[in-house]
Amino acid sequence: MAYILALLGGVIAIGALGFEAAVFGALIGFLLGTAYSQGQRLERLSQEVIRLRTVLLRGAPPPVQPAATAAGAAEQASEPEKAGRQMPEELDFELELAEEAPAASGARPGPPGGQAKRQPSRTSANIFDKLTALVRDYFSGGNLIVRVGVIVLFFGVAFLLKYVAEHSWVPIEFRLMGVAVAGMGMLILGWRLRSRRVLYGLALQGGAVGLLYLTVFSALRLYSLMPAPVAFGLLLLFVVLSALLALLQNASSLAILASAGGFLAPVLTSTGEGSHVALFSYYLLLNGGVLAIAWFKAWRLLNLVGFGFTFVIASLWGYQYYRPEFFTSTEPFLIAFFLMYAAIAVLFAFRQPPNLKGVVDGTLVFGVPLVSAALQAALVRDMEYGLAFSAIALGAFYIVLATLLFKRGGSALRMLSESFLGTGVVFATLAIPFALEGRLSSAFWALEGAAMIWIGIRQERRLPRLFGLALQLLAGLLYLEDSRWISDALPLLNSHFLGAALIALGGLFTAFYLDRHADKRASYEGWAPPLFFLWGVTWWLAAGIQELDRFSSGSDEWAWLLALLALTALLGEWLRVRLPWARIWWITLGLLPALAVVALGLWLDEPHPLVGAVTVGWLLAFAVQYRLLYRLDAREFSARPLWHGGSFWLLTFLLTTEASWRLDQAVAGSHLWEMIPWGAVPVVLALGLLTIGQRLAWPVQRHILIYNIQVMAPPAVYLLGWAMLANAVSPGNPWPIAYLPVLNPLDLTILAVLLLLLKWWQRIGDWLEQRGVQAGYYFAGLGVALFFWFNGMVVRAVHHWGGVPFAPDLLFRSQVLQAAIAVLWATLGLSSMLAGTRTGRRPLWLAGAGLMGLVVLKLFLVDLSNTGTVARIVAFIGVGLLLLIVGYFSPAPPRRIVEAEWTSKEEV
Numbered sequence: 001m002a003y004i005l006a007l008l009g010g011v012i013a014i015g016a017l018g019f020e021a022a023v024f025g026a027l028i029g030f031l032l033g034t035a036y037s038q039g040q041r042l043e044r045l046s047q048e049v050i051r052l053r054t055v056l057l058r059g060a061p062p063p064v065q066p067a068a069t070a071a072g073a074a075e076q077a078s079e080p081e082k083a084g085r086q087m088p089e090e091l092d093f094e095l096e097l098a099e100e101a102p103a104a105s106g107a108r109p110g111p112p113g114g115q116a117k118r119q120p121s122r123t124s125a126n127i128f129d130k131l132t133a134l135v136r137d138y139f140s141g142g143n144l145i146v147r148v149g150v151i152v153l154f155f156g157v158a159f160l161l162k163y164v165a166e167h168s169w170v171p172i173e174f175r176l177m178g179v180a181v182a183g184m185g186m187l188i189l190g191w192r193l194r195s196r197r198v199l200y201g202l203a204l205q206g207g208a209v210g211l212l213y214l215t216v217f218s219a220l221r222l223y224s225l226m227p228a229p230v231a232f233g234l235l236l237l238f239v240v241l242s243a244l245l246a247l248l249q250n251a252s253s254l255a256i257l258a259s260a261g262g263f264l265a266p267v268l269t270s271t272g273e274g275s276h277v278a279l280f281s282y283y284l285l286l287n288g289g290v291l292a293i294a295w296f297k298a299w300r301l302l303n304l305v306g307f308g309f310t311f312v313i314a315s316l317w318g319y320q321y322y323r324p325e326f327f328t329s330t331e332p333f334l335i336a337f338f339l340m341y342a343a344i345a346v347l348f349a350f351r352q353p354p355n356l357k358g359v360v361d362g363t364l365v366f367g368v369p370l371v372s373a374a375l376q377a378a379l380v381r382d383m384e385y386g387l388a389f390s391a392i393a394l395g396a397f398y399i400v401l402a403t404l405l406f407k408r409g410g411s412a413l414r415m416l417s418e419s420f421l422g423t424g425v426v427f428a429t430l431a432i433p434f435a436l437e438g439r440l441s442s443a444f445w446a447l448e449g450a451a452m453i454w455i456g457i458r459q460e461r462r463l464p465r466l467f468g469l470a471l472q473l474l475a476g477l478l479y480l481e482d483s484r485w486i487s488d489a490l491p492l493l494n495s496h497f498l499g500a501a502l503i504a505l506g507g508l509f510t511a512f513y514l515d516r517h518a519d520k521r522a523s524y525e526g527w528a529p530p531l532f533f534l535w536g537v538t539w540w541l542a543a544g545i546q547e548l549d550r551f552s553s554g555s556d557e558w559a560w561l562l563a564l565l566a567l568t569a570l571l572g573e574w575l576r577v578r579l580p581w582a583r584i585w586w587i588t589l590g591l592l593p594a595l596a597v598v599a600l601g602l603w604l605d606e607p608h609p610l611v612g613a614v615t616v617g618w619l620l621a622f623a624v625q626y627r628l629l630y631r632l633d634a635r636e637f638s639a640r641p642l643w644h645g646g647s648f649w650l651l652t653f654l655l656t657t658e659a660s661w662r663l664d665q666a667v668a669g670s671h672l673w674e675m676i677p678w679g680a681v682p683v684v685l686a687l688g689l690l691t692i693g694q695r696l697a698w699p700v701q702r703h704i705l706i707y708n709i710q711v712m713a714p715p716a717v718y719l720l721g722w723a724m725l726a727n728a729v730s731p732g733n734p735w736p737i738a739y740l741p742v743l744n745p746l747d748l749t750i751l752a753v754l755l756l757l758l759k760w761w762q763r764i765g766d767w768l769e770q771r772g773v774q775a776g777y778y779f780a781g782l783g784v785a786l787f788f789w790f791n792g793m794v795v796r797a798v799h800h801w802g803g804v805p806f807a808p809d810l811l812f813r814s815q816v817l818q819a820a821i822a823v824l825w826a827t828l829g830l831s832s833m834l835a836g837t838r839t840g841r842r843p844l845w846l847a848g849a850g851l852m853g854l855v856v857l858k859l860f861l862v863d864l865s866n867t868g869t870v871a872r873i874v875a876f877i878g879v880g881l882l883l884l885i886v887g888y889f890s891p892a893p894p895r896r897i898v899e900a901e902w903t904s905k906e907e908v
Contacts, residue, residue, distance in 0.1 A: 176219050183211035202254045209242045213262040217282060239289035252299040262286045263309035280333040283310055287340050294344045298351035300361055303344050310337055311371045324382055338372040349416045362455045362464045365419045370448050391431040398424030415458055422451055443502035445475035450506035457517045469528055472506050491551045500543030507536030512581050533583050555612040558602055562617030565594045566624040573628055588628055592646050595621055599654060608661035609654050641710040644699060648711050656681040670735045679722050679749045683756050686715050690759055708763050716760055723753040727792035731799055731806040739800040741793050750789050757782060794820045825855045
């Protein structure tokens with residue numbers, strides 16, 4: 001009913017008075033609906049009370065009332081009954097009923113069974129829950145009409161004063177006097193009702209103090225009817241009065257209502273004109289009242305209300321009206337507000353109950369320096385070194401304050417002291433880049449976010465942790481938004497590098513602290529440590545690369561990049577040994593992939609990878625990489641073969657590309673010399689690994705199987721593929737020297753590849769045979785590669801000596817090539833048959849026999865002049881394969897033909 005009437009009242013108000021009256025129409029409708037609902041509820045409660053009294057008179061024990069019924073019945077209880085227990089309708093803005101309770105002579109009976117209801121812990125409720133409870137309790141508990149009525153009355157009087165100033169003919173002195181008299185009457189009535197109707201009396205007192213603030217401020221600023229000393233004297237009196245009333249009645253609700261009304265008075269009566277000095281002086285008095293109350297009570301919500309109103313309204317005023325000539329009249333107020341709320345943060349930790357003493361209000365501890373630094377940056381942005389001096393002053397203030405708290409507060413205030421010390425160190429650190437360029441706000445935000453993570457873990461509060469994570473991400477976005485650069489900035493000592501480095505530091509600290517206290521974080525926060533670890537590493541590398549791009553060029557930039565990666569990996573390894581943090585292990589492992597990316601970039605960007613100072617960079621990088629590999633041996637690491645192999649392969653790639661470039665420069669005009677190192681260098685390195693490398697105690701002997709199998713396998717496959725490809729596509733022109741079969745660079749390199757593969761089998765043959773790999777298959781593959789190499793040599797000889805162009809169609813049509821191929825195949829076939837006969841190897845003999853058959857078929861197919869080249873090739877290969885398959889499964893050759901060869905000595 002209440003919500004329906006609220007909607008209806010808002011619609012009627014819009015139609016009658018305009019959109020401005022919609023809020024008041026909705027409130028009036030809501031009040032009417034609530035009053036109707038409460039009337040119905042009171043009628044039901046009255047009937048319940050009558051029934052319970054009847055039961056008591058009969059002598060039966062009364063049934064236990066539900067909490068809701070008991071709370072409702074409290075309104076209908078007699079005055080003597082109310083005087084003897086705690087009032088349930090006391091406003092509880094901080095979820096601390098004990099602090100709100102007036103002094104009473106009795107105790108409210110607890111639930112059945114004598115067990116007191118356990119209040120939720122301070123750490124389990126975040127600020128959103130508290131605000132929700134505040135609004136819900138305010139508009140649902142007690143006398144709702146009084147609560148809403150006070151708010152409507154305050155806003156109505158404020159609008160009335162502003163309206164009559166423009167449209168009324170009644171002297172303003174009488175109007176203000178009437179409002180003041182009404183306020184005093186409300187205050188007296190609320191004080192008289194403080195013991196009988198606690199909530200009603202507190203609401204009247206809070207609204208009355210707000211009206212008095214409104215009246216005096218209007219007389220001073222809007223109408224100039226009162227001298228400033230008199231006005232501020234009255235305002236000071238009201239501040240003291242409201243503080244005394246709140247303390248005497250132990251009611252934070254009264255202090256909050258009075259303070260909120262005082263802070264809202266200038267906003268509601270503002271006309272866009274007037275002195276900002278008067279405004280800030282007025283706010284200084286109000287904050288003095290908040291500070292005075294903080295001396296006696298730890299009312300957190302009151303502190304937050306004052307902090308929020310002061311700095312939000314000051315920021316809005318600065319955005320709209322501030323000019324550089326206002327600096328001398330605004331800077332003192334900013335300093336005063338900052339000192340006040342720094343003191344309030346300390347008092348809050350001091351005034352906690354003994355079991356909670358030292359608990360830190362993270363919003364004030366970190367919010368006050370953050371907001372103050374932002375406002376100070378806006379005030380001194382046009383002053384040279386203004387921000388640097390401000391950072392030094394703030395840093396010194398917090399370091400001194402932390403030192404004093406360490407000495408006088410002891411272990412109870414250790415958390416607050418550590419927070420202030422960290423804030424002071426941050427400001428002192430930022431003074432250097434601020435002095436150089438005056439730009440590091442985003443970096444400060446990132447460090448403040450990391451500090452919020454720290455305090456959130458220490459106090460087991462989720463909201464500060466979520467705020468800290470969001471603040472760091474926002475800091476990164478703000479950093480990227482500002483693309484300005486000062487041309488005379490020093491390397492490393494500039495806000496761009498230091499800002500990005502501090503953002504990286506904040507991200508890495510966040511990941512470390514969340515990992516270290518994984519038992520205290522929520523389940524949904526599991527994504528944060530890996531994300532912010534990657535965030536921190538990325539910002540660190542980006543900061544370094546940004547500096548390299550601005551202060552170096554060409555090959556020097558690549559050299560410095562290699563040094564950056566190597567030093568980062570060393571730093572990560574140093575931290576890994578000293579910190580109980582497993583995730584930092586990935587910085588150590590990340591060096592090899594990073595070096596691979598750099599090698600690829602160098603290959604694409606520079607003519608060769610060892611140009612200029614890059615050679616020194618590679619030496620440093622490989623020294624660090626193998627040092628880290630040596631340290632990896634001390635722990636279990638499943639990917640060890642990949643990292644050892646990757647280091648060897650990367651070194652092979654660099655030497656290969658360098659040798660290729662140098663040979664191409666030395667012998668210009670021949671592509672063969674550029675191609676040879678791609679086979680020769682890996683052959684030399686692999687052969688050295690299989691021979692001289694076997695004598696190295698580390699890393700080869702310690703990981704002998706890794707180097708002989710996993711490390712050698714990819715180069716072996718690559719070299720075999722390279723040999724077959726080069727044999728098929730390269731004419732092998734060795735210019736400027738003459739071409740000779742076999743004795744030319746290409747054929748010698750292919751021969752070296754085949755010999756290397758034979759040497760590799762000698763090393764790993766036994767190990768492979770133990771795992772079911774037969775030697776026959778391996779050597780069959782080598783035999784096929786040898787066969788293709790012989791054919792390639794014949795083709796190249798015909799090309800160079802016979803003058804046949806190196807083109808597939810022309811070569812296949814060449815009678816010289818066909819005859820040479822036939823002779824080669826026949827020679828190889830007869831040799832294979834003879835070798836198979838003498839060694840007793842049936843597959844070798846069959847391969848030779850099949851090859852002889854292919855020679856016959858080839859000569860026959862070549863004579864088919866009407867058949868195209870492709871068809872002849874297909875027929876040639878198909879028939880040859882068919883003969884080989886049939887020959888393999890056919891019976892052995894007749895014994896009488898090769899009786900002596902196939903019979904063993906024992907049989908003879």
